[in-house]
Amino acid sequence: MKKFDKERVLLAVAGPVIALAVAFVLSAIVLIASGKNPVEPFALMFEQAGFSDIQVLIINQASMYYIAALAVAIGFRMNLFNIGVDGQYQLAAMMAAVVGAHVALPGVLQIPLLLLTAVLTGAFWSGIAGVLKVTRGVSEVVATIMLNSIATAVIGYLWLPDVFGVKVGNNNTTGEMHDSGWVPGIDMGAAGEVYGLVILAVLLGIGYWVVLNRTRFGFDLRASGASETAAAASGVSPRRMVLTAMLLSGGLAGLAGLPILLGDTHTYSLNFPTGIGFLGIGIALLGRNSPVGIAFAALLWAWLDKASPELDFHGYDKEIAVIMQGLIVLSVVVSYEAVREWGLRRQQRRVGAELAAGHVLGATTDNTDKEVAAR
Amino acid sequence: MTAVELAGITKRFPGVVANHDIHLTVRKGTVHALVGENGAGKSTLMKILYGMQKPDEGTIAVDGEQVSFSSPADAIARGIGMVHQHFMLADNLTVLENVVLGSEKLHGIGGKARRRIQEISERYGLDVRPDLLVEELGVAARQRVEILKVLYRGARTLILDEPTAVLVPQEVDALFDNLRELKAEGLSVIFISHKLGEVLSVADDITVIRRGTTVGTAVPAETTPRQLAELMVGSELPTPETAESTVTDRPVLTVEKLRLVAPGGKALLDDVTFTIHAGEVLGIAGVEGNGQTELVDALIGLRSADSGTIRLADDEITGWTTRKRREQGVGYIPEDRHRHGLLLEAPLWENRILGHVTEKPNARGVWLDPKAAQADTRRIVETYDVRTPGIDVTAASLSGGNQQKLIVGREMSHAPRFLIAAHPTRGVDVGAQAAIWDHIREARREGLAVLLISADLDELIGLSDTLRVIYDGRLVADADPATITPEELGSAMTGAATGHLEHEESPEAGTSPKGEAH
Numbered sequence: 074m075k076k077f078d079k080e081r082v083l084l085a086v087a088g089p090v091i092a093l094a095v096a097f098v099l100s101a102i103v104l105i106a107s108g109k110n111p112v113e114p115f116a117l118m119f120e121q122a123g124f125s126d127i128q129v130l131i132i133n134q135a136s137m138y139y140i141a142a143l144a145v146a147i148g149f150r151m152n153l154f155n156i157g158v159d160g161q162y163q164l165a166a167m168m169a170a171v172v173g174a175h176v177a178l179p180g181v182l183q184i185p186l187l188l189l190t191a192v193l194t195g196a197f198w199s200g201i202a203g204v205l206k207v208t209r210g211v212s213e214v215v216a217t218i219m220l221n222s223i224a225t226a227v228i229g230y231l232w233l234p235d236v237f238g239v240k241v242g243n244n245n246t247t248g249e250m251h252d253s254g255w256v257p258g259i260d261m262g263a264a265g266e267v268y269g270l271v272i273l274a275v276l277l278g279i280g281y282w283v284v285l286n287r288t289r290f291g292f293d294l295r296a297s298g299a300s301e302t303a304a305a306a307s308g309v310s311p312r313r314m315v316l317t318a319m320l321l322s323g324g325l326a327g328l329a330g331l332p333i334l335l336g337d338t339h340t341y342s343l344n345f346p347t348g349i350g351f352l353g354i355g356i357a358l359l360g361r362n363s364p365v366g367i368a369f370a371a372l373l374w375a376w377l378d379k380a381s382p383e384l385d386f387h388g389y390d391k392e393i394a395v396i397m398q399g400l401i402v403l404s405v406v407v408s409y410e411a412v413r414e415w416g417l418r419r420q421q422r423r424v425g426a427e428l429a430a431g432h433v434l435g436a437t438t439d440n441t442d443k444e445v446a447a448r
Numbered sequence: 449m450t451a452v453e454l455a456g457i458t459k460r461f462p463g464v465v466a467n468h469d470i471h472l473t474v475r476k477g478t479v480h481a482l483v484g485e486n487g488a489g490k491s492t493l494m495k496i497l498y499g500m501q502k503p504d505e506g507t508i509a510v511d512g513e514q515v516s517f518s519s520p521a522d523a524i525a526r527g528i529g530m531v532h533q534h535f536m537l538a539d540n541l542t543v544l545e546n547v548v549l550g551s552e553k554l555h556g557i558g559g560k561a562r563r564r565i566q567e568i569s570e571r572y573g574l575d576v577r578p579d580l581l582v583e584e585l586g587v588a589a590r591q592r593v594e595i596l597k598v599l600y601r602g603a604r605t606l607i608l609d610e611p612t613a614v615l616v617p618q619e620v621d622a623l624f625d626n627l628r629e630l631k632a633e634g635l636s637v638i639f640i641s642h643k644l645g646e647v648l649s650v651a652d653d654i655t656v657i658r659r660g661t662t663v664g665t666a667v668p669a670e671t672t673p674r675q676l677a678e679l680m681v682g683s684e685l686p687t688p689e690t691a692e693s694t695v696t697d698r699p700v701l702t703v704e705k706l707r708l709v710a711p712g713g714k715a716l717l718d719d720v721t722f723t724i725h726a727g728e729v730l731g732i733a734g735v736e737g738n739g740q741t742e743l744v745d746a747l748i749g750l751r752s753a754d755s756g757t758i759r760l761a762d763d764e765i766t767g768w769t770t771r772k773r774r775e776q777g778v779g780y781i782p783e784d785r786h787r788h789g790l791l792l793e794a795p796l797w798e799n800r801i802l803g804h805v806t807e808k809p810n811a812r813g814v815w816l817d818p819k820a821a822q823a824d825t826r827r828i829v830e831t832y833d834v835r836t837p838g839i840d841v842t843a844a845s846l847s848g849g850n851q852q853k854l855i856v857g858r859e860m861s862h863a864p865r866f867l868i869a870a871h872p873t874r875g876v877d878v879g880a881q882a883a884i885w886d887h888i889r890e891a892r893r894e895g896l897a898v899l900l901i902s903a904d905l906d907e908l909i910g911l912s913d914t915l916r917v918i919y920d921g922r923l924v925a926d927a928d929p930a931t932i933t934p935e936e937l938g939s940a941m942t943g944a945a946t947g948h949l950e951h952e953e954s955p956e957a958g959t960s961p962k963g964e965a966h
Contacts, residue, residue: 290814296802299791303802307804307805417793424846
């Protein structure tokens with residue numbers, strides 16, 4: 074039995090490793106095609122990863138990627154594609170900033186209040202897509218894309234000076250938040266500060282694993298993702314599960330912008346990072362929806378982001394990193410599917426072989442199985 | 449004269465052999481039946497003959513000439529055509545358009561093609577009208593269009609994959625008349641089926657396939673269905689007979705005037721009323737598609753009844769969710785275990801949790817208890833003889849029979865009061881079949897109420913304490929399994945008989961002209 078466990082680890086690692094290797098090779102080809110040295114940019118970027126200030130930047134960035142990717146992943150686990158993480162986290166961050174600027178409670182209450190505001194806003198926004206899906210059958214993909222665009226418009230409206238906006242020079246902001254809602258960073262000396270909410274990201278990762286793998290609800294959710302029909306027959310109400318998963322995904326998404334909001338900017342302005350929700354999709358894919366895998370993927374993405382600006386100083390274009398991210402996502406999709414099928418077949422073959430060796434009777438029944446599967 | 453000859457065909461799929469050393473000789477101008485249990489390897493063999501899969505070993509000869517097909521187009525060019533079990537017609541096109549689709553070069557798409565279709569239709573008595581829309585046609589007419597499509601492409605050998613599965617008995621008779629026309633014209637038909645009565649009435653030769661290999665041939669005139677069945681399963685048939693009655697007078701499941709309506713307004717189930725007592729097996733006989741699936745869905749809670757009530761012991765459960773029904777003691781062996789009974793890519797122990805996630809030993813409160821679930825999976829694997837190297841392998845890597853034993857073990861482990869067993873031994877080998885029957889019988893002795901749905905009439909008659917016949921969504925007749933014969937039950941399934949069926953007596957009790965009695 075241990076053999077099959079080891080096998081599963083091997084299969085879990087094989088997919089990402091193949092994908093990354095292919096992506097590196099393809100990026101190198103792109104570099105060669107544009108007449109550049111295919112190795113040096115990577116060497117430069119690896120070198121960057123050694124500097125402690127860059128490391129802090131990577132960790133801070135990764136914490137937001139991580140939360141966004143968890144939000145995407147929880148949808149993926151039951152075959153829901155929440156493309157709307159982007160709109161959800163931006164709207165949630167803005168609402169948290171607004172509440173933070175207008176409510177002044179002591180820190181022990183203020184910070185939970187802000188987190189709750191973000192969770193509820195994100196869940197509300199994804200919940201619209203969830204309700205549309207279970208009542209009207211609207212695809213969540215279409216609904217969440219639309220909601221992203223609506224979120225942009227809503228944010229623009231809330232920025233108006235006579236709504237919640239505060240003009241600072243040419244910049245739209247929501248005004249400075251009361252400092253009881255600031256989350257102190259972890260001081261790393263000259264390297265800078267790690268956002269305090271990095272810890273929240275870690276806790277969310279642990280919570281994600283526990284809920285999915287150790288609770289009844291998590292089992293139902295995974296069952297729904299693995300086979301909608303079997304889950305329904307097992308007693309899962311498909312509509313309720315869709316709605317719950319959408320709410321959870323949106324609630325998590327709502328937290329994705331908070332590490333930087335509460336740790337650094339303290340206001341929601343035009344400079345607030347965008348696009349984290351979309352990056353989260355690729356990161357969740359690369360991390361195979363597993364909390365550990367997503368952590369590695371988020372760090373990898375953040376490294377590509379934060380190490381690439383250095384390339385500009387050496388005559389390379391930092392967009393190489395973006396090309397690389399795109400190539401990773403492409404190769405991930407291909408290699409995971411290939412590895413999955415290969416793994417299933419391999420196991421079927423091994424089970425057949427083991428039974429043939431151990432139990433002769435069992436081996437003969439395998440004919441029936443393959444026939445059924447082949448039909 | 450030989451139309452098609454397959455010799456020494458072997459086809460391996462990863463880990464298993466689907467076909468092994470198969471020999472099949474089809475004479476010109478005959479109907480050749482290929483019979484075998486579900487999963488015996490019939491479909492794989494036909495896919496090989498039709499060019500959809502390549503054999504690993506062996507030869508195919510058509511009209512005495514050795515051939516090698518790499519696609520169905522090659523097979524068609526050699527005069528081999530296939531009528532699939534599931535029709536491949538475009539509903540919104542006319543018959544003419546469907547027939548010429550993909551073969552526009554043969555006779556164009558206009559008048560010439562229409563004339564050709566009419567010519568074929570008349571010649572073989574197919575009664576196909578080229579200008580009707582396919583969506584206006586019934587199932588039998590669609591099947592004739594499929595046959596015509598194949599003939600239009602110049603097929604001299606037709607493969608029919610379980611053609612009668614979707615037909616009512618009168619249509620089956622009409623189809624057989626068509627087949628006789630075809631062979632009178634010198635064409636050959638390979639007829640795949642596991643319905644032995646039909647095979648004996650229409651075939652000139654029979655080849656039996658079991659566990660992927662040909663085990664013998666039979667001459668219809670000298671063979672009884674039982675002999676053929678024994679050839680198919682390879683041993684003395686295990687008889688599902690239950691010795692003593694364990695029926696009590698304590699009702700467990702009471703269904704009253706259950707009605708279920710399709711979106712279009714057609715009643716899928718109407719006025720269904722029955723009671724199952726503790727220790728009783730109620731068998732439902734019927735041609736597939738007469739409401740059995742809907743009945744099961746309504747009982748497990750996947751569809752809600754439009755009217756009528758379902759009671760479990762003293763509780764009315766009509767409004768209960770699937771989960772509540774399962775928690776309260778409704779066991780469920782689904783008809784399609786891959787769709788409804790298993791998570792194929794999950795390990796066995798997670799499959800053991802499926803359907804019972806809220807119950808012990810799988811959960812404590814809202815938390816899963818993987819250790820206990822794993823331990824219990826090991827117990828099930830041992831007690832129910834599930835052949836597997838471990839409980840961490842995926843369900844997909846087990847054979848059909850072992851998957852089914854796992855499901856039976858899982859459902860029985862929660863001491864159900866009422867068990868829905870839909871085709872519990874479909875596609876499983878004989879050994880597993882006997883084991884599953886034993887488990888059902890044992891649970892019945894301990895007071896379980898069972899609803900048994902099966903296409904296997906011997907299984908129905910042997911296991912059931914009471915038999916009801918379902919036809920077009922209604923329970924139209926009932927019978928005593930102690931006296932009824934499969935033939936009599938078979939006729940009642942056509943809807944010809946109503947009321948209580950008596951053995952060999954009253955004329956109204958199921959003596960329809962489906963007479964292959966012997």
